[in-house]
Amino acid sequence: MMDDIQILIVDYGSQYTLVIGRTLRELGVRGIILPVKKADKWLKHNTPKAVILSGSNWSVHNDGAPGLPKMLDITGKKYLILGICYGMQLLAHKLRGVVEKPFLHREYGPAEVSVNKKHPLFKNVKEKTKVWASHGDTVIALPKGFISIAKSKGIAAMSNKNNRVLGIQFHPEVIDTTEGKKILQNFLTLSKCDKDWNPINLIHQIQKEVLEVVKNKSNVILGFSGGVDSTTLARILSPVLGKRLICVAIDTGGFRENELIELKENAKNAGVKKLIVISAAVEFIKNISKTIDGEEKRKKFRVVYQRIFEKQIKKHNADFIVQGTLATDIIESGKIGQSVMIKTHHNVGLAWKVKDLHPFRNLFKYEVRELARALNLPKSVYERNPFPGPGLYLRVVGTPVSKEKIKLVQEADKTVTDIIKKYGLTKNISQLIVALLGVNSVGVKGDERVYGHSLAIRAVQTADFMTVKGYYFPEKIVNEIISALTKHKNIVRVFFDMTPKPPATTEFE
Template sequence: MVIVLDFGGQYNQLIARRVRECNVYCEVLPYYTSLDRIKEIAPKGIIFTGGPASVYEPGAPSCDPELFSLGIPILGICYGCQLMTYLLGGKVSKAPLREYGRTTINVNNSSKLFYDVSPETICWMSHTDYIESPAAGFTTVAKSDSCPIAAIEEASRNLYGVQFHPEVVHTQEGTKMLHNFLYEVCECSGDWRMDSFTEEMIKTLKEKIGDKQVLCALSGGVDSSVAAVMISKAVGKQLTCIFVDHGLLRKNEGDEVEEIFTKQFDVNFVRVNAQERFYKRLTGISEPEEKRKIIGEEFIRVFEEEAKKIGTVDFLVQGTIYPDVIESGLGKSAVIKSHHNVGGLPDYVDFKEIIEPLRDLFKDEVRKAGLELGIPEKLVFRQPFPGPGLAIRIIGDITPEKIAILQDADYIYREEIAKAGLDRSIGQYFAVLTNLRSVGVMGDERTYDYTVALRAVTTTDFMTAEFAEIPWDILGKISNRIVNEVKHVNRICYDITGKPPATIEWE
């Protein structure tokens, strides 16, 4: 086991994910975790994350310097590297020029960290401070033109630090570097697999729930479906899946979800048709965060009402995954947007406890868990769909007419992507009904109708993403079909923004 100490960076769980990809079990703990707790865990290694603070500022996140004397290998990343330097007597200063983006670095292959890494390799830099001078005993093992100390080591104590992010895909040999730390430095055994995660989680859930009743918030998407099946394997008929059709689903989706969970899985399934209830609450609401919080609260209220019909229900299960948590700003990260099942929960929830078995997993890990659980590939690789549904893909206020327009446009888009054989190579794709209306001409007559934006990204972890390069002829066909077949749409745009700076969803 390796632990990641979180100093407030956006990529803390991504580091853990990369470690798990190397078949080493990993957990993320806050930077203020006590020394006694760390000794109790006795990890094979510790990784310090990046963070937005400067180590020399008052109140900056720190750790007990005695941590470096425990004999446990430590890898510091960006802020973590600077903190190690600062606490051990080196000098960290404000960089004359912030370094951000792809950078070529030269590495010393005699370092265990860079075993079998190309002497010249591409890394992803993101820092405003730099190491002016390493602490006593440390040597420089990597540098770039603009960063003379890009990596350091004190090999006799197994202390390592890098000024770049090996966990992101933009660092070409980052996984190899992490693998070297885990196996060459920490001497991990590498016996952790996704199947062991699902087995352990089912065992934990069985012990936690006991003979109590469980209600699962089932949207029919990948995350909630995997959570539902996992709970079902743990407690069987003690689980009731509540599927809330809020009228903001994709075209035909409510019927498809009902068919899958009544015919393919042996679970108690209840469909609640609550369209009018949600429409009424959302009338006149255009601010994205307000939409999300209204939907989150209304979801919970529906679940509470259904639970009362069942009897005493102690636990509510949700398919929350880590990108939901990190974007909602829980812990030390900045708030990007609230997710209906995380930051959007009301203050009072009438359940003993909320269980989120997938909370520490990324989307691709959730899919692996789904396959391990025997869920059909068709459902496991279904397009991701946010809990608030089309409410956050309609910019501005929400009306039944707008919902119908977007459902039809999105259906055509997804149908054509599947026909072109691109549905498995694109991480996520969907249509957005913008609040923009513009002049067009159809049948020799003037129109003044909506603009639909198409979004498609390639990604594995949904923390970073690049726009998908869909061939022009396919985009042209999609545009032509939507404009001709969907009323009140006369213009199509394609979003070519990455994440960052944008998020994948528009709201």
């Protein structure tokens, strides 16, 4: 999968690094993402058409801050260079510009930038354009031979005189930068990159990559949840692994209503020849109910999850476990480059006794949906809302998990989902979360005082789950949801959460 790579993306640990790779693929160009030391080794044997330096949570002035790869041609003679956020600051710092942390020019979130429309990086971009920024440091004086090509409250982009070394202070890869894709396409044009990526090619590459590792005799365990990721992965691997692919699903007790039925149907659609369903609700509830801390719940879920899979690996004499882990999961678990950990994911970073394969590790949810379409999987699969591995255990928030509380959330989730389907809103919502909050309060039902539960409804819209926007339900639907949910004798309040990501994550826990 690394042959003829045109773009090297040097990963400095930004939450958005893999989004750069995703956006390049959207534009039809393959890229490789490597941390600094590996990028340095790669550059010894490869000459890309361009190098992109990612953002980071580091400051160039921090002790131990990562620097440029030693093999990087910082003059831009061999290939074009684009520094994004930290990448721009690092270029400016190394080329003897001035990078500081000015109090008045820290940008976090939406911003407006004025660009030099004559510069080829901003061809067909509006003179004033909306961008997404996230930086404390800023370039306040350019290196010798560089010019400013965009401004916000300070220097927002820079270029050397022959347009071979470029820097952007904001994030063009994030969808909130409205013309970010145009900017990156302009960079690809300047780099003379050819289109070389499509879903069918990727499917064949994944099959080839797995077969090269697995060889011809080994059994492979696949963690199957029935979601779009594991269903698509099973569909890709079933033709090449056949009966050696053993799909294991765990009924954790945290499924939504009818989830198990859908899981079995999706396994059939994926061509799975061997599906094993393990019932383990009692074990999961017993372990997870010991804490109300979200991160601890995830960790306790992982313990039971791994224990069950280790038994199946031993039972079926498997040499590999393969999972539908996405780039988003790896980013949030802090496993890409030096990315700061946001939350633990149940299938990332486990110490297995066998080799652990993650063929979707560089892909985002929308890309897996494209693969599912290309594989002719049913619409019910590729349009399916995401659902976290620990399931409804993460939707009982701030109060100990119990079988009764899980049942209440199951019923509430189905109620809200049915209303959304009734009004044809499913296509507008990327993910729906219905959670029970550990906030009991006083209410009145039938002229009697009651003391009951509160529910939170959170619907979001997103392309990649790296950033999300809250979905605002029409008032009529809000009222219908509240009315339907509060008919339950133990529910007295319903809250709606539209907080974007960042600062909130998609799930409450």
